[in-house]
Amino acid sequence: MRQNMLAVTAATLFLTACNATPGGDSNAMSTALFPTTSQQSGKPKNIIMIVSDGMGPAYTTAYRNFRDDPATPQVDPVIFDRIFVGNASTYPAKESGFVTDSAASATALASGVKSYNGAIGVDVNKQPVESVLQRAKALGMKTGIAVTSQIVHATPASYMAHNESRKNYNEIADSFYDDKINGQFTANVMLGGGTQYFERKERDVTAQFIDAGYAYVDTYNKLATLPAGENVLGLFAPVGLPWVLDDKRKNRLAYLTEHAIKHLENDNGFFLLVEASQVDWAGHANDIAAAMAEMHDLNLTLEYLYQYVQKHPDTLVVLTADHSTGGLTVGARGEYAWAPEWLKKLSASPAVIASELPQADDPVAFASQQLGFELNDEEAQQVASLARLKSTRAIESGIKSILDIRSNTGWTTGGHTGVDVEVFAFGKGHNAFYGQYDNTDIAKKIFALLPDSVKQVETESEPTGESVPTDTCDFEKDWRCQ
Amino acid sequence: MRQNMLAVTAATLFLTACNATPGGDSNAMSTALFPTTSQQSGKPKNIIMIVSDGMGPAYTTAYRNFRDDPATPQVDPVIFDRIFVGNASTYPAKESGFVTDSAASATALASGVKSYNGAIGVDVNKQPVESVLQRAKALGMKTGIAVTSQIVHATPASYMAHNESRKNYNEIADSFYDDKINGQFTANVMLGGGTQYFERKERDVTAQFIDAGYAYVDTYNKLATLPAGENVLGLFAPVGLPWVLDDKRKNRLAYLTEHAIKHLENDNGFFLLVEASQVDWAGHANDIAAAMAEMHDLNLTLEYLYQYVQKHPDTLVVLTADHSTGGLTVGARGEYAWAPEWLKKLSASPAVIASELPQADDPVAFASQQLGFELNDEEAQQVASLARLKSTRAIESGIKSILDIRSNTGWTTGGHTGVDVEVFAFGKGHNAFYGQYDNTDIAKKIFALLPDSVKQVETESEPTGESVPTDTCDFEKDWRCQ
Known part of the structure; x- marks a missing residue:
């Protein structure tokens, strides 16, 4: 049952070579990450989209203050300050009012289509809408997700799947295996939590991926041992990962991102979705300590990517939030202090x-x-x-x-709020993201930055594990449900 | 005692003619308000700086929602969406922590210098710092303020005066008359509230301005009757103006702005500070209805200025907030709704x-x-x-x-919060305001956009009303205290 690993038979460089000169200049606007107009022709080879779930504008200000060295006269800038480019509105389809959930907003960010709260990669009529990740796969790029929630949670699911409800975690896990694009799985690399949705009594999707040739790991150390270029399913927790405050890896998102890239790098380029999933969870919990720690893990991820893009200036990194969570305010109760x-x-x-x-x-x-x-x-x-x-x-x-x-932190809700969110970008093509726009425009800009046509794609053997409706499968009798 | 009005004896055009073509294209990035690089050479002739006091990012999102027509499928953009360019941090000098008051932030916006909460145009050592308005006056431009607070309130005061405390309203009113720049008053036009600080028992600053040749008006209708080009003191209320919800003019800030410009236009250009002062007051009061109404008055002001800049493309308009107020959130109490x-x-x-x-x-x-x-x-x-x-x-x-x-509105404080604020700009030179920076950088950018050297200035007769310390003046005996 074990499949051959990917065999690259023809990989042609599609993209214009980037002339940007890597450099360590601390003035962001003059580094290779912000190339001059003449350096920006063509499209990026690789695109890394980061969603920091729940990170409204108060979170980035709070994080700058959190990181500040009281001994310096000014508040010290953080990497967010170097890469800020714009602002995006986040409201869902009108039937869901002015305040979005993570499913509708991730669907908007992924596909450019407004939908109802709860929608995973479907429009208001529950019809599937293509995501930028799915388009990238169709165009012959490698694709991946690296998140700190379960990998079937609203944000990664909206890039990977189509489902009428974010709550259908099992169906979404199944679809990661069942849905094919040009005969291939949707993602080459899937890193995060969620074993309980993949290894179920009636179906073991993990086993199916292993049978289809995917490396499977369940610890950070095992992930580290894999040779580069593998197809990988890495599930490191039953549901979401632990809070970073409780995780043995204090850079877990940066680590997952680095390893995802290691497996995705190839001549045809890649699309990687990264999610700092638990900024949102800290907001829901009204937990300012956890929020700042999750923001720091994201910061480490950005610092890693900033270095990566200096060495790979043909890569675009875009970061935004899907909404703000908790009604966080920097200061409260009449006191001018935080x-x-x-x-x-x-x-x-x-x-x-x-x-x-x-x-x-x-x-x-x-x-x-x-x-x-x-x-x-x-x-x-x-x-x-x-x-x-x-x-x-x-x-x-x-x-x-x-x-x-x-x-002296303030909160107004255990849910979300409707404030516009910031957009950050660096690397090739980042200029497209300056200004004010809607979250659907972020998907539209990324679609426009993807290749115009199908590349000569890698030859990937069709997996034999076929979709098996769960109601016709008895897991007790067939542990792989096939 | 009545002085001659200004007699323009020599007015030479200093600035490069602007080649931008006015147009009504609804795509903001392609209109004359956002000229291409070749059209941007030179500096603006006129600069209009708008401070929307207390307008954190939640206010602009809320206002877009407030204005939305429920019958349209999308949330309709408002003018803020067309002119957004950047984000600014607002923290005061370190001794005042991470949350600024309006005095420290206005001093930062006006002079480019961080100071302590309460400081009016002075640094942490209580030494005067020059504001962009004062520099503009020194360079031979006309200057003005148009606000909905008393004109001696923190924001206009920080552009006009130097005082160790924002609370010294009377001293600040006196300084408007007493301080001279090249022998001239600091501002040609002063519109807003504050008769109680100008017409006091021991000193009548209003009378002094009248004696010095200023037109004085105390109603909107009287303001309308003045011929263009006057020096004007207009005080329309004892302290601040009424809430716009209670004012007979529902466009009072737009109206004051239009009339200020009418009197400031001249061959040497002008610098005008506009303040939507009461967005902040609505935030302090946790009054969402008043907040949206004040935002609408600001919106009308921007719409007027947008038209003005189409006809006068050599004018730059910059808008920002000094901080956010009230910890406003768009949604609260666990409900995904506003x-x-x-x-x-x-x-x-x-x-x-x-x-x-x-x-x-x-x-x-x-x-x-x-x-x-x-x-x-x-x-x-x-x-x-x-x-x-x-x-x-x-x-x-x-x-x-x-x-x-x-x-379903949320608030966390009757005071201010520390979140970064948005920056908006259009017209000649607006490109300097893209990206993320500190509020002090806004002053620095404006200083850089002011003329490099003194123009041939208007000849203005030296007013004879000299500074009279209040402790040596008995208003009962000398009603003008001179």
Whole structure:
């Protein structure tokens, strides 16, 4: 059943060679990442689209402050400041009002089509719409996704699949295997979480991918051992990855991105979707410490890509958010202040601190050690009370409230808000992203930057594992359900 | 005592003629407002700087939604969408933390120097720093301010004056008269509110300006009767102007701007500061209806200026905010919705509705009529209770809470927040404003766009009214205090 690995039989360079000179100039506008007009002819060979889920404008400002060295006279710029280019509106199709969910917005970013909240790669009539990733695959490029959520979550799913509801995680996992583009799987590389959706009682999609020749890994270390150029399914957690505050890899998104690129690089170019999925989850949880840590993992990813594009100036990187989450505000309660210094020394996420607090011999000492600062009397009393609660959720809320008060952070919702989001871009073709536009325009700009026609594509053996409707398959009898 | 009016004895055109072709193309990037590189040589003749106080990114998104026609399939773009160019950080000098007040940010925007919260045109050592308006005057351009606050409020004051504290309104009013640049008053045109700071018991600055040859008006209609080219002091309210919801002129900022320009136009060019002052006041009050109405007045101003620049393509218009106010979020309370339709039919501001509610024969009917929609049972009960309260402030909070719940608006503070703000620009030289930078860079860019050297300036008679320290002047004996 094991298939041959990809055999490249003909790979012709389609794209105009880029004349940009790599350089380390700290003035972003003068580096190779922002080439002059004469250097920008042609289209990028590789496109890396990054969605930072939930990252409204308050998150990027907060992160700059979070990173600031108090000893310097100015607030120090971060990489976001070097690569900002524009602003995008995020509203969904009119039937869903002015505030989008991640499915409608990812469908807009991926396909250029507005849809209803919950839609995965389908329009308001539930008809499939092609994504830029799918078009890239059809044009002979390699494709991949690297995310910190389960890989079937709304954002990656909208680039990979078509489903009337984001909730149909199992169907979406199946479609990653069942849907073919020119006889090939939609993605060459899929990295993130989600084993519970792939290895199910009635169907083991992971096994099917292995049978079809994909390398499968379930730890970061195993991912590191793979030779370059493999087709890879990497699932590192049952659902989403741990908070980066709790993960042993504090650069997990940067790491997944680097390894995705290692496997995607080829003469025909690649399209990679990267998602900083858990900025949004921190926003939903109103957890400013987790939010800043997830932003830092994204920052490390951008710093890696910035170096990558200096060495590969024929690559375009675009970053935006799908919406803002939590109604985060930098300052609250009438005070003209925001104090990120209390968010820098956590040893674990508030969720994990909360789960462990009731077992601590000395809850106040434990909380103080985990949060990284000495609790004042009021906070110590609060923590002592929290430790007696049965609800971990209530304990977590109490811990987060200490951080909100310390940092003077504001929130207005556990859901999303409708504010426009920032757009960042660097590398070949980034100039197309300056200004104000709608999130659908981001897909349209990327479609326009993809090759005009099909390249001489890699020869990839048709996988034999065919689509098997789950209702006709008894997994107990056939563990691969085939 | 009455002085001669300005007599222009020599006015030489300093600036390169602009070759841009006016046009009505709806594609902003292709119109004369966004000229191609070859059309951009030279510097603008006139510069109009607009500060929309408190207008963080949530305000512009909210306003687009507020203006949207529900009958159209997309959310309709507004003028902000056509003129967006960049993003600016707003933090004050480090001693004031990460969240600025309007004085520090206006000083940054006006002079390019970071200062402490409260500083009016002075640095952290309380030393005066030159503003772009002051430089423009020194270079022989006409200068003006048109605002909806009192004209001595933080933003206009930071362009006009130098004072260690924004609270010293009387001193700032005095300095408008006392400070001279090349023997001339700082501004040729001053329009806004603030009679109580100018016509005081111990000094009548208004009378001094009249004696110095300035036309003085205190109503919009009187302003309209003045012939073009006058030096004008127009003070239309004791402190700030009424909310636009309560003003008889629903385009008051656009009107003041148009009239300011009428008096400033001259062969040497002009610098005009416009402030939509009360977007911030609505944010402080957590009043979403007033916020949208103030944004609409700003929108009308921009639409007027957009037409003006088509006819005068040698003019640059730059708009930004000094910070965001109120922690406004478009959506709140876990609901993925924002409903601006409830904010469109108010007959008066919530403040005025609240002040009149207790006198109404039928408070529920009155509130319903004033708000422009029928109250549901819960709201009707709430209004009936509010009408019995003695505190107008409490009644106003109740009215605003009805609007917040109806529209699903969120707020986190009665103060400011630290989020970066958007920058908008059109006309000659607008290209300098693309990208991400600090608010001090806006002043630096404008300094660079001002003429390189002194023009042959208008001859303006030296006013005889000299600075008189208030402690040596007895207004009871000398009504002009001279």
